[in-house]
Amino acid sequence: MDKWYFYQKCYSSSVAKEDWQVALLCAKTSLEVGKDIFDSGDKKITAVTHNYGLMLAKNKSYKKAV
Secondary structure (H helix, E strand, O other), rough: OOOHHHHHHHHHHHHOOOHHHHHHHHHHHHHHHHHHHHOOOOHEEEEEEHHHHHHHHHHHOHHHHO
């Protein structure tokens, strides 16, 4: 759980700094770690998946993710 919180904080601070590449990495890692902790229908997974999608769009990487 500590690892998940670490990457959530990393995501939040990177977004605040508008460092989109780091935010993408943190969002992706947070999602990967979160999938091992939370059920797929959990609100936290939904929110983290949303964050990851936003960062894919910010980084124009959404085509790679499909």
